[in-house]
Amino acid sequence: MSPPDTTTLRQTLLDWYDAHARTLPWRAARGAVKRTDPYRVWLSEVMLQQTTVPHATPYFERFIARWPTVNDLAAVEDGDLMAAWAGLGYYARARNLKACARAVAGDHGGVFPDTEAGLLALPGVGAYTAAAVAAIAFDRPANVVDGNVERVVSRLFAVQTPLPAARPELKRLAGTLVADDRPGDWAQALMDLGSTVCRPKSPLCLMCPVSGFCAARAEGQPDLYPIKAAKAARPHRQGIAWVLRDGLGRVALVRRPDKGLLGGMVGLPTGDWREGEPDATPPVAADWVDAGAVEHVFTHFSLTLGVRVAQGSGDFLWTSEAEALSALPTVFAKALIRACG
Template identity: 75%
Template sequence: MPDTPSAVRRRLLAWYDAHGRTLPWRAAPGAARTDPYRVWLSEVMLQQTTVPHATPYFQAFTARWPTVVDLADAQDSDLMAAWAGLGYYARARNLLACARAVARDHDGVFPDTEAGLLALPGVGAYTAAAVAAIAFGRAANVVDGNVERVMARLHAVQTPLPAARPELKRLAAAYVTDDRPGDWPQALMDLGATVCRPKSPLCPSCPIRIDCAAYAEGDPGRYPLKSSKAQRPHRQGIAWVIRNASGQVALVRRPDKGLLGGMVGLPTSDWSETAPTDNPPLSGPWTEAGAIEHVFTHFSLTLAVRTAEGEGDYIWMAPKEALKALPTVFSKALTRGLGA
C-alpha cells in the first residue's frame, strides 16, 4: 500500500533532482523560466514519439523558427516538409494552425491557463496540462502513458487499459500540489521512461518501490493490464515513379484529411486488401521496380513500384529534395524506383 502522497512526492522529487534527464527543451536547473513556445513544441513532437526520434526535429525547428510568430509565418509546404519522417502528420497541420491562432488571437503570447491552452488546435488534455505546469507553474494533473503506467503499478490497478484511464487519472490527481508543479510531472515521466519502464522495470533503482503495490506482488512488469487488441489487416497498392526530361520526380499533394494528410506523396492506386486496379496515370511504358513493405498503426502495406518517363500536371521535385519532403513510406518507394 502506498505511503502518503506527500511522502511519495518527496522521495520522487529528490530522485528527480539527482537523476532527472537533461533534455534540449528542458530548462537547466536554476535557469530562468522555460520558454512556453519550446515547451509546447516539444510536447507536440513527443506525442507518441520517442525522445531520440523527436530531438533532431526539435533542434531543426527551433533553429529555423525561433519563436511562435516565426512559425506562424511559415509556408504550409515548408512546415510539412520539415515534419516529414516524424509521423502523425495531423500534428504538423495542427501545429501551424495553433501557432497562427496564438499569433493572431493572442498577440503571439501563449495562454497561461490549462483551459486557454486546451482551446488551441492540437492541444488536448495532456498537452494543455503539461504546458500549464511546466511553462506556467500551474498545478495541473499531467497524465501521459508514463504516468498511467506508474500509477497502475503503484496502486496495482486491476482494470485493463484503456478502460482504466479515468481511474488512473484520479489516482494521479492525489499527488498534484502547488509545490514544484512543473517538476512533478517531469519527475513522474522521467521515472516512467528510465526506471518504471514498460518492460523490465528497474525496481532496485526506484525511489518509490517501497510504496509500490505491484512491486510488493512480485511482478510489476505485468502492469498496466491491457485488453486484447485487434489484429492488423494487410493492404496492397501501386506507386508510380514518373521522371521528366530534367530528372525530376512527379509528386502530388495529398488532401488534408486522412492518412498522410497534407503531405506530398507519389501518385498511387487505391490501397485495399484486394489486388488494386492497375490504372496508371500515363500510358507508359512502365518498368517494374519491385515492391516495398511498410507498417502503419492500423494496417500493413505492400506497395508495388513502377517507373516511367513523362510529363504532366504534378509537383515536380528533384529526387534529393523529394526524399527529404516525403513521408517514410514514399521515401522507401522512391528510393526503390530510383534504383538506389
C-alpha cells in the same frame, strides 16, 4: 492499494529528479530561475505524441533554429511546414501545429494562455497538451498523464483494469499525487521515471527511488502492469506507388489533399489503398516496370505498397530525388529508395 505516504513519495521522487533529470533541448536548464518557454514546451509535446524522444529531438532542434518563436512558426507557408515535418508521422499534428500557432499569434499577441482552460481553447490542443504546458511552462498544478505516467501509476497502485479501459482510473489516481509544490517538476519527474527506470519491459526496480511505495513490486510482478486488453487484428491494405522520372534526375511528386491520411503532404502518385487487389491505374501512360514492394504500418492498418518505375513527363511537382527523399513521408521515402535499388 495506495501508496502509504503521498508526501514522502512526492519528495522522494522530486529529490531523485533533481539529481537525475534528463537534459532535453526543450527544458529549462537544471536550477534555472526562469520557467521553460511555453512555445518550446508546446512544440515538443506535439512532436512527442506517438514519437520517441530520440526521433523527435533533431526535428525540434531544426524547428527552433528555423522558427524560434510562435510568431515565426505562424508565418510559415503550409508547404514548408509540411516538408519540415516529413518523417515524423501522424501528419494531422502538423496541421494542428499550424492552426494553433496562428491562433496564438493572431488572437493572443504571440503569448500562450497560462491556464489549462485557456490552452484547451486553442485549436488542436487536447487535454494532455494543455495540462503539460500549464504545468511545465506555468507551474500550474495540472494532472499530466502520458504513457510513461500511466505505466508508473498502474504499477504504484497495481491497477487491475486492463488498458484502455483503465485510463480514467489511472488519471484519477495520478491526480491524487498532484500538489501545488513544483507541479512542473513533478510532471517531468514522473515522465523521466517511466522513460528511464520504470520501463515497459524489464523495469529497473533496484534503481527506482519509489520502489518501496510500489504495489506491483510488492506483488513481485511489476512488468505485468499495465495490464492490456487483447488487441484486435490490424487490417491490411494494398496500394501502388508510381515512381516517374524525367531523365534529368528528377522525380514526379503530387500534393495530397488537405484532408485524410498524410493530408497536405507531398507524395508519390498513388491510387487508393484498400483491402484486396490494389488500384493499379497509373498516373500517366508509360512503360512501367515492377520494382518490388515495401511494407509500412500506420496506426489503424498495415500496408503493402507496390513500387512501379518508369520514365516520362506530365503535370507534376518535379523534384530532385535527394530533395524528394528529405520531404517525403516515410512510406513514400521507402518506396523511392526501393525504386532506386
